[in-house]
Amino acid sequence: MEEMLDSLRDELCIPYLDDILRYGEMFNDHVQGLRRVLKALQKHGVKLRPAKCELFKKEVRYVGRLVSADGVRIDPSDLEAVLSLKERKPS
Template sequence: MQDFLFTILIVYPDDILVYAHIQEHTCWLDSVFERLKQHGIRLNPDKCRLIQQRTPFISHVLTPNGLETDPGKVEAVSEFPIPKTLNDLCSFLGLAGYYGKFVKGPFVLEVDASHQGLGAVLSQATDSGTKVVAYASRGLRNNERRMENYSSFKLELLALKWAVCEKFRGYLWGVSFTFFTDNNPLWHLHSAKLGATEQRWVAELAE
C-alpha cells in the first residue's frame, strides 16, 4: 500500500480511506481491493462505505469542501456536565480543544512575568468584542528566582512558553493566534542570540 499512501489512500489504525474524483474512484477502488486480496486482508462489508461525498473519518466529517465537525462530538461538548474536579476540567478542555481550529474568532494571548511569578490571559475576538477565556498564573520555582539566571527577557520568554505549551496548549495547539508582551526583545526571537535553555523553549514553541 506504500505506493498508494497519501496519493489516493489514507490509512489510520484499521480504517482505509480512498479518495479521488468520481471518474477515477472505481478504478482506484479496484486497485486497492486487488492489493488487499494479494495480502490476504478481508474487509467487513457492513462497515464499508463506497463512493461517498460525505463520510466520517477520525472524529471529523470529510466533504467536498473539506473537513467539518462530527455532530456527535459537538453534542458531547455541548452536553458535557459542569466540571467539578481537576480531572473533569482536563477532560473537557481536551475534548473542546480537539475542535479548536473550527472555533470562530482568533485567540489573543497576553503574557507577563516578574521575579515573583508568571501570568497569562487568553481571550478570543468575537463580533461583540474580546472575551476572556481563561486566566492563569504561577509562582517562580527556586532556580527561576535567581536574577542572574533569569533576566527579564528570559522570564517573559518562559511565560510565553509556559502559557502556549502548557496552560493553554489545548486551545492554541495547531491554530494561529496573536500574543502581546511588554518585552520588546521577544519580537526579535529569530534574530536574537539565545542560550541553550532559550533555544529549547523556542523549539517547543515552534512545535
C-alpha cells in the same frame, strides 16, 4: 493496514489503523483507484466486512471527523456531546 497501502498513500487513499479513506475527483478515476486499493489488500490476504464499508459517499465519518469535498469538520453529534458536559465543581 498502513504498511500494506504505503505505496498508495496520499495518491489514492489515506489508511489509518484499520480504516481506509479512498478519495477521487472523477467517478471513473475513483473506481480505478478503488480497484488498486482492493487488489493491494487482496495481495496481503485482507478480507473486508461489506457491512462496514461505505462506498461512493459524498461525505463519510473518518477518524472521528466528517470528510467531504468541502473539507474536514467536526461531527455535530460529537460537538453537542462535548458542549453538554457539565463543569465539575471542586469538592
